[in-house]
Amino acid sequence: MNLPAQRVDADGRVHVDQRAVLALALPLMANSAVQIVLGLTDVWFIGRISTRALAAVGAMQWLVLVVVLVLGGAGNAVQTLVAQSFGARRYWRASQALWTALWATACAAPLFVLVGAARHLILAPFGFDAGIEGLAAAFWYPRVGGAFAGAAVWALLGFFNGIGRPRSTLLITLVTTVTNAVLNQIFIFNLGWGIAGSAWATNCAQLLGVGLGIMIFLGGRYRQDYRSHLMWRPRARQLLTQLRLGLPMGLLPASDLLGFAIFQMMQTRLGTAGGAATQLVIVLTSLAYMPGYGISSAGTTLVGQSIGAGARDWAQRVGSRVILLAAIYMGAIGVLIALGGPWVLPLFTGSHDTDAVAAVALGVHLLWLAAAYQFFDGLNLGSSLCLRGAGDVRVPAMLVLPVSLLLFVPLAHSLTFAPGQGWVSFLPQFGLGAVGGWVAVLVYVIVLGSTLFLRWRSRAWQAIRI
DSSP states (O other): OOOOEEEOOOOOOOEEHHHHHHHHHHHHHHHHHHHHHHHHHHHHHHHOHHHHHHHHHHHHHHHHHHHHHHHGGGGGGGHHHHHHHHHHOOOHHHHHHHHOOOOOOOHHHHHHHHHHHTTTHHHHOOOOOHHHHHHHHHHHHHHHTTTTHHHHHHHHHHHHHHHTTTHHHEEEEHHHHHHHHHHIIIIIIIOOHHHHHHHHHHHEEEEEEEHHHHHHHHHHHHHHOOOOOOOOOOOOOHHHHHHHHHHHHHHHHHHHHHHHHHHHHHHHHHHHHHHHHHHHHHHHHHHHHHHHHHHHHHHHHHHHHHHHHTTHHHHHHHHHHHHHHHHHHHHHHHHHHHHHHHGGGGSSTTOOOHHHHHHHHHHHHHHHHHTHHHHHHHHHHHHHHHHTTOOOOOOHHHHHHHIHHHHIHHHHHHHHOOOOTOOOOOOSSOOOOOHHHHHHHHHHHHHHHHHHHHHHHGGGGGGGGO
């Protein structure tokens, strides 16, 4: 029997079946494309409020994801455990991994609410303009307080991706995205909730996604093959095992995103134009990032299934192919986005807003810096998610944390702020503004992508057992 994405030719030689890789990756890319639409929809609605609202949300969006990744805990491990269980044909174990994550998320829900309620305590150290801080606080509380729904959706999508059923993932994401768009209009403008309405729209849409995902999971096929209706009882030992794997899995991207959160707060502190331009650039580069994540997520599944089947050398081969595809795709799309920037960026700002012109003009320049690092971000995503499929999460997390907080953040501070502008005075300050900040991003992503790719090539993960 062939291994995942394996093809044997007429002469008996084994190849990576490119069509099988793409058959898994394309629906995952489509799912990511839908998530791009979700992000662009939010930005479009928030941009209609004001450029200041756009800057405020931009300052908070990465920090929201950090909270989800850290408190999501056991849910981060679902795709890896499900893929390895599927490869080993222990289908009941795949269902158990999902139920464990859902129980853990339910227990963590009060923590999400507490972190959301601490909005002023969290925002105070960053020294935002009072107007932007008020908008950020109004968004933070409902968005973080309800983010446990996003963590639950993430666990459900991990199950369907892990068994190679990304069409179910796509359906859930489509329903969530359409619902989010409708509720944005109703909550922000029709009900007059403003920026908080965008947060409530996302929460409600994700709760609907949770309900739909559970309904599919408990359907006939999964009841029969995966015993999904029988594995719901919580098991303390399984929860602890899953947390030991899931927490460092969440720490790796959380360390990366924490650095980006602090970076974006720097741009917002610098001024409305810099914060809004950075938010616009990040949203547009998601056209490369999110499909690249979809390709890389296929690596998690294929590597995990190969290891579950006992074929670690094949996991190395198929994972390397996925990493190459992610890097080439992201590099090419990054250039195309930069070329189209002057025509696309104005679509996301209000013509009535005096800060919009400055934000768009700055964003056009920043897009070229973002394009320069996309290939290495493909190495970063592909390598980290293939390592995740192998269960190699602790060492990569320990590699990413110092690169993010000891290299990227200080470098961004030094290049962004002029003397007297920043948070600290002991670092040199060159005053290059948002352009300097994005130069720091370029350096950071090159170092990060190269480091994780070398970890993958080292094959150290082949000795790991979970």
